Amino acid sequence: MTTEPAARRTGANPPNVVRARSGPAHYAALLTPRALSAAGLPLQRDVGLRVTQAIAVARAARRPGRSRMRGLIARPGGRLAWQSIPAPELTGPEAAVVRPLAVATCDLDRAMMLGRTPFPLPLHLGHECVAEVTEVGEAVTSVRVGDRVVVPFQISCGRCPACRTGYTGSCRTVPPTAMYGFGLGGGLWGGALGDLLAVPYADAMLVPLPPGVDPASAAGVGDNICDAYRQIAPHLPRLLAADPATEVLIVGRLDDHNPLTSSTPLYAAQIARALGARNVSVVDGRAAVRKRATLLDIQPLEPRRHRSWPTASLTVDSTGTPQGLRRVLAHTAPDGTCTCVWSLHRRAGIPLAASYVRNVTLHIGRSHVRTVMPEVLDLMATGRIQPELVTTLTTTFDRAPRALAEHCHDDAIKTVLTN
Structure with a gap:
């Protein structure tokens, strides 16, 4: 699996290429007061639950016979590569496993790929996606295998007081800032740039993609839109x-x-x-x-x-x-x-x-994405907004390392990868 520098020059003299931080520079920046302050935000409560989750993820990854898949990993120095990682499994009767069909870059992703955020690298990229359901737990009632769904980037249970009030980004069942694609900062839930993605609360989180809406157009609904x-x-x-x-x-x-x-x-x-x-x-x-x-x-x-x-x-x-x-x-x-x-x-x-x-x-404050997703999808289904007009590049998963390296050029706005 080849490594692609995220700040690779795409022309003879491209303007305004943002440079990647080297490994030492990235880790040194994580020790600045601003970064340390940001790192403490996910630890405001449920520290024990977050540690328990990290231990469970590590043990599951080492389990003999665990099936594997490819996942796109960002490393210091702007290095991007597909890597063989443990494939997700159903985490319980309320869970589902989905196959990402279209994954969009978030406005923060370029900075993360370049090591210019407080989120430690390496991490598994991707948190905006439309996917196909491949497996559901026995308690799941709202989606079936084969359904196309939009996946919110925030993890939410749908039944705690915060979720019932519409504050799904502040779900009390999971630790603070529980989300896909942010590595340790998001709680090790994995990334959407992979063959499969686990959804712990399928009925609460997944929203059916309206008929006639292109997955590539709706990929950004999970966060930025x-x-x-x-x-x-x-x-x-x-x-x-x-x-x-x-x-x-x-x-x-x-x-x-x-x-x-x-x-x-x-x-x-x-x-x-x-x-x-x-x-x-x-x-x-x-x-x-x-x-x-x-x-x-x-x-x-x-x-x-x-x-x-x-x-x-x-x-x-x-x-x-x-x-x-x-x-x-x-x-x-x-x-x-x-x-x-x-x-x-x-x-x-x-x-x-x-x-x-x-x-x-x-x-x-942060958005409560799952709460507003149906309203946004309705605007798309009725043609009142066309997010695809903002997209600057659409290409395939196989080209992901090169496409994301190009996304680190300043002319890029939104890149969508299809599978």
Whole structure:
């Protein structure tokens, strides 16, 4: 199995290739205060359960006669390769095993592949997928073998108080941040870039793919598309009811050389349009993202001209930086709402007094993907959003190492791998 450097140059002089961290640099970065702070978040509760799970995974992997499969592993230095790993099995009567049909890159995946996140490498990649059910436990009633389903990246039981309230990303049955494709940081649940994937709570987690919806188009529903939806849908209808000309400002990466990609801002813009917004702008430092926004009939704006950004009643901070959040808050209108997509920084220096005087509502938190998946899939099934228009490359699992190396080029936005 060959190894493919994720920062491989794809042309004579490609612009803005983000460099991979070497092994020593990656592990040294894991010891910085920011990384150590982020590493402690999954250990806020249920530490014993997380340790028990890790021991069980290690023992199962060593069991004689355990069947094996291929899984795509990312290692320090930007090395990507298929590797023979233990195949997942049914974990109980409520579980299922699925075969990934289409797997999409998340906006965080490039940074993870390059060793530029607090998630330790090596890890088994992939957490956005559409799959085919291959095996179900005896208690599973909602799906059958052969069904095509969308798999949320977060693990949730569907019956604890958090899940029953719709807060599936905060499921109390599993440890915090339990999710696919994040290695130790996600709890060793495996990755979607493999021949098979185990789903511990099939009835709670799996959502049937609507007829006529292409698996490759829906691959990102398991994370980024739903993340975009929760930034827009809970707030926009109320604002449009008060003012049909409501401005929506979505701010992606502020520089042109960033390891994070920007599919989520483009999905959010599509969703805002689908829900009736006429005035939608996307800011991003990369020309390729602004060009894609233009093709989607979305107003593209450049970061360096921030004084010309509109002051909007609904703003989305997808910058991933404290400086970016402060700038987006400054462009949030009085009585407006700002949603912060993500950040693992320890502090941000938020302008509290200005936000108080302007009555700005700031929402910071992770998405509850499983809860909104049916609404997102309905938008797709009715043709109101077309996520495939954001995809920059679709190719096969067999080409995954090379395709993901190309994805580490700054012109990439969304890569989908089909099996």
